[in-house]
Amino acid sequence: MSDRDLIIDRYKDLLKTYLKGKSETALYKGQQFSRKLIEQQISPDDVLSDHVSVLHELFPDMSEELKDSFDFLLEVMIGYGFAYREHQSLRTRQR
Amino acid sequence: MSDRDLIIDRYKDLLKTYLKGKSETALYKGQQFSRKLIEQQISPDDVLSDHVSVLHELFPDMSEELKDSFDFLLEVMIGYGFAYREHQSLRTRQR
Numbered sequence: 001m002s003d004r005d006l007i008i009d010r011y012k013d014l015l016k017t018y019l020k021g022k023s024e025t026a027l028y029k030g031q032q033f034s035r036k037l038i039e040q041q042i043s044p045d046d047v048l049s050d051h052v053s054v055l056h057e058l059f060p061d062m063s064e065e066l067k068d069s070f071d072f073l074l075e076v077m078i079g080y081g082f083a084y085r086e087h088q089s090l091r092t093r094q095r
Numbered sequence: 096m097s098d099r100d101l102i103i104d105r106y107k108d109l110l111k112t113y114l115k116g117k118s119e120t121a122l123y124k125g126q127q128f129s130r131k132l133i134e135q136q137i138s139p140d141d142v143l144s145d146h147v148s149v150l151h152e153l154f155p156d157m158s159e160e161l162k163d164s165f166d167f168l169l170e171v172m173i174g175y176g177f178a179y180r181e182h183q184s185l186r187t188r189q190r
Contacts, residue, residue, distance in 0.1 A: 011171075018167045019160055027170050034174025044139045044175045051168050059161060065114055066154060066161075072113045073146050075122050076106075079129025080139045084175070087182035090189070 007040065011047075012054045019058070041088055045081035048074055102135065106142075107149045114153075136183055140176035143169055 001009075014033055018026035037047055052070045055062065096104075109128055113121035132142055147165045150157065 015164060015167050019163055022163060027167065030167050030170040031174060034171040037171070038174055038178055044172060047171060047175070048143075048168070051164075051171075055161070055164060058164070059158070062161070063154070066150070066157070068114055068117060069110060069146075069150060069153070072110050072122065072125050073143070075125040076129040076132070076142060076146075077139065079126060079133055080142070080175075080179070083133055083179070083182065087178065087185070090182070090185050094185070 003040070007037065007042065008050050008053065011050055012057070015051075015054055016058070043081040043084045045074060045077040048077050098135070102132065102137065103145050103148065106145055107152070110146075110149055111153070138176040138179045140169060140172040143172050 011033065014026065014029050018030065034047075048070075052074070055070075056067070106128065109121065109124050113125065129142075143165075147169070150165075151162070
Protein backbone atom coordinates (compact mmCIF):
# COMPACT_ATOMS: atom_id res chain seq x y z
CA MET A 1 0.00 0.00 0.00
CA SER A 2 1.48 3.36 -1.03
CA ASP A 3 1.76 6.38 1.33
CA ARG A 4 -0.94 8.04 -0.70
CA ASP A 5 -3.30 5.05 -0.30
CA LEU A 6 -2.62 5.05 3.43
CA ILE A 7 -3.54 8.73 3.61
CA ILE A 8 -6.79 8.23 1.69
CA ASP A 9 -7.63 5.31 3.98
CA ARG A 10 -6.95 7.40 7.06
CA TYR A 11 -9.02 10.27 5.63
CA LYS A 12 -11.90 7.88 4.97
CA ASP A 13 -11.74 6.52 8.52
CA LEU A 14 -11.72 10.00 10.03
CA LEU A 15 -14.64 11.11 7.85
CA LYS A 16 -16.66 7.97 8.66
CA THR A 17 -16.02 8.47 12.38
CA TYR A 18 -17.21 12.06 12.10
CA LEU A 19 -20.35 11.09 10.16
CA LYS A 20 -21.18 8.44 12.76
CA GLY A 21 -20.84 10.56 15.88
CA LYS A 22 -20.56 14.17 14.63
CA SER A 23 -18.40 14.92 17.63
CA GLU A 24 -16.19 17.98 18.05
CA THR A 25 -13.31 15.56 18.71
CA ALA A 26 -13.71 13.99 15.27
CA LEU A 27 -13.76 17.45 13.65
CA TYR A 28 -10.63 18.37 15.59
CA LYS A 29 -8.94 15.23 14.26
CA GLY A 30 -9.75 16.48 10.76
CA GLN A 31 -8.07 19.77 11.60
CA GLN A 32 -4.98 17.95 12.87
CA PHE A 33 -4.97 15.68 9.84
CA SER A 34 -4.76 18.70 7.53
CA ARG A 35 -1.34 19.45 9.07
CA LYS A 36 -0.21 15.96 8.17
CA LEU A 37 -1.51 16.40 4.60
CA ILE A 38 0.33 19.71 4.27
CA GLU A 39 3.53 18.12 5.65
CA GLN A 40 3.19 15.45 2.96
CA GLN A 41 2.93 18.26 0.38
CA ILE A 42 -0.53 17.15 -0.71
CA SER A 43 -2.21 20.05 -2.50
CA PRO A 44 -5.79 21.25 -1.80
CA ASP A 45 -7.06 19.95 -5.14
CA ASP A 46 -5.69 16.50 -4.25
CA VAL A 47 -7.51 16.61 -0.90
CA LEU A 48 -10.74 17.53 -2.66
CA SER A 49 -10.22 14.77 -5.20
CA ASP A 50 -9.71 12.21 -2.40
CA HIS A 51 -12.74 13.55 -0.55
CA VAL A 52 -14.87 13.10 -3.68
CA SER A 53 -13.62 9.51 -4.11
CA VAL A 54 -14.62 8.75 -0.52
CA LEU A 55 -18.06 10.38 -1.07
CA HIS A 56 -18.66 8.24 -4.17
CA GLU A 57 -17.97 5.19 -2.04
CA LEU A 58 -20.01 6.28 1.00
CA PHE A 59 -22.93 7.72 -1.00
CA PRO A 60 -23.24 5.67 -4.19
CA ASP A 61 -26.75 7.07 -4.79
CA MET A 62 -25.55 10.67 -4.95
CA SER A 63 -27.23 12.50 -7.85
CA GLU A 64 -25.35 13.04 -11.11
CA GLU A 65 -25.80 16.80 -10.73
CA LEU A 66 -24.12 16.75 -7.36
CA LYS A 67 -21.28 14.66 -8.77
CA ASP A 68 -20.92 17.17 -11.61
CA SER A 69 -20.80 20.05 -9.13
CA PHE A 70 -17.65 18.47 -7.69
CA ASP A 71 -16.04 18.37 -11.12
CA PHE A 72 -16.57 22.11 -11.33
CA LEU A 73 -15.20 22.77 -7.84
CA LEU A 74 -12.22 20.55 -8.64
CA GLU A 75 -11.47 22.62 -11.73
CA VAL A 76 -11.51 25.78 -9.61
CA MET A 77 -9.38 24.16 -6.89
CA ILE A 78 -6.70 23.12 -9.40
CA GLY A 79 -5.76 26.83 -9.64
CA TYR A 80 -5.15 26.75 -5.89
CA GLY A 81 -3.07 23.60 -6.38
CA PHE A 82 -0.73 25.59 -8.64
CA ALA A 83 -0.53 28.45 -6.10
CA TYR A 84 0.14 25.87 -3.38
CA ARG A 85 3.02 24.28 -5.27
CA GLU A 86 4.45 27.76 -5.90
CA HIS A 87 4.26 28.32 -2.14
CA GLN A 88 6.20 25.08 -1.52
CA SER A 89 8.86 26.19 -3.97
CA LEU A 90 9.12 29.69 -2.38
CA ARG A 91 9.56 28.07 1.05
CA THR A 92 12.26 25.75 -0.26
CA ARG A 93 14.13 28.67 -1.82
CA GLN A 94 13.98 30.60 1.46
CA ARG A 95 15.63 27.78 3.41
CA MET B 96 -23.72 44.33 -2.98
CA SER B 97 -20.20 43.68 -1.64
CA ASP B 98 -17.31 42.38 -3.79
CA ARG B 99 -17.60 39.10 -1.95
CA ASP B 100 -21.34 38.81 -2.75
CA LEU B 101 -20.60 39.58 -6.41
CA ILE B 102 -18.01 36.80 -6.47
CA ILE B 103 -20.40 34.27 -4.91
CA ASP B 104 -23.06 35.30 -7.43
CA ARG B 105 -20.65 34.86 -10.32
CA TYR B 106 -19.53 31.48 -8.95
CA LYS B 107 -23.16 30.37 -8.69
CA ASP B 108 -23.85 31.46 -12.28
CA LEU B 109 -20.80 29.61 -13.61
CA LEU B 110 -21.67 26.47 -11.64
CA LYS B 111 -25.32 26.57 -12.83
CA THR B 112 -24.19 27.01 -16.44
CA TYR B 113 -21.89 24.03 -16.07
CA LEU B 114 -24.60 21.86 -14.51
CA LYS B 115 -27.00 22.75 -17.32
CA GLY B 116 -24.75 22.03 -20.27
CA LYS B 117 -21.72 20.19 -18.82
CA SER B 118 -19.61 21.74 -21.53
CA GLU B 119 -15.82 21.91 -21.56
CA THR B 120 -16.18 25.68 -22.07
CA ALA B 121 -18.05 26.03 -18.80
CA LEU B 122 -15.36 23.99 -17.01
CA TYR B 123 -12.69 26.18 -18.56
CA LYS B 124 -14.51 29.25 -17.26
CA GLY B 125 -14.26 27.71 -13.80
CA GLN B 126 -10.52 27.33 -14.27
CA GLN B 127 -10.22 30.98 -15.33
CA PHE B 128 -12.40 32.07 -12.45
CA SER B 129 -10.01 30.46 -9.97
CA ARG B 130 -7.35 32.97 -11.12
CA LYS B 131 -9.74 35.79 -10.31
CA LEU B 132 -10.43 34.29 -6.87
CA ILE B 133 -6.70 33.97 -6.19
CA GLU B 134 -6.13 37.57 -7.33
CA GLN B 135 -8.80 38.63 -4.84
CA GLN B 136 -6.85 36.74 -2.15
CA ILE B 137 -9.77 34.42 -1.45
CA SER B 138 -8.45 31.34 0.33
CA PRO B 139 -9.33 27.73 -0.66
CA ASP B 140 -11.43 27.21 2.47
CA ASP B 141 -13.48 30.30 1.53
CA VAL B 142 -14.05 28.90 -1.97
CA LEU B 143 -15.24 25.62 -0.48
CA SER B 144 -17.47 27.44 1.96
CA ASP B 145 -19.06 29.43 -0.92
CA HIS B 146 -19.42 26.26 -2.98
CA VAL B 147 -21.26 24.57 -0.10
CA SER B 148 -23.61 27.60 0.26
CA VAL B 149 -24.44 27.36 -3.45
CA LEU B 150 -25.03 23.58 -3.14
CA HIS B 151 -27.43 24.09 -0.23
CA GLU B 152 -29.38 26.46 -2.45
CA LEU B 153 -29.30 24.32 -5.60
CA PHE B 154 -29.89 20.99 -3.84
CA PRO B 155 -32.08 21.71 -0.80
CA ASP B 156 -32.88 17.99 -0.47
CA MET B 157 -29.25 17.00 0.00
CA SER B 158 -28.94 14.43 2.81
CA GLU B 159 -27.77 15.52 6.25
CA GLU B 160 -24.86 13.08 6.04
CA LEU B 161 -23.65 14.69 2.84
CA LYS B 162 -23.95 18.14 4.42
CA ASP B 163 -21.96 16.89 7.41
CA SER B 164 -19.26 15.52 5.10
CA PHE B 165 -18.70 19.09 3.90
CA ASP B 166 -18.24 20.31 7.46
CA PHE B 167 -15.44 17.79 7.81
CA LEU B 168 -13.81 18.75 4.51
CA LEU B 169 -14.10 22.42 5.47
CA GLU B 170 -12.28 21.72 8.73
CA VAL B 171 -9.45 20.06 6.78
CA MET B 172 -9.37 22.86 4.21
CA ILE B 173 -9.02 25.53 6.91
CA GLY B 174 -5.45 24.25 7.43
CA TYR B 175 -4.81 25.00 3.75
CA GLY B 176 -6.33 28.45 4.29
CA PHE B 177 -3.62 29.15 6.86
CA ALA B 178 -0.89 27.88 4.51
CA TYR B 179 -2.39 30.01 1.73
CA ARG B 180 -2.31 33.18 3.82
CA GLU B 181 1.28 32.40 4.79
CA HIS B 182 2.02 32.14 1.05
CA GLN B 183 0.47 35.58 0.46
CA SER B 184 2.61 37.04 3.22
CA LEU B 185 5.81 35.38 1.86
CA ARG B 186 5.06 36.82 -1.58
CA THR B 187 4.49 40.29 -0.13
CA ARG B 188 7.79 40.11 1.77
CA GLN B 189 9.64 39.07 -1.40
CA ARG B 190 8.42 42.11 -3.34
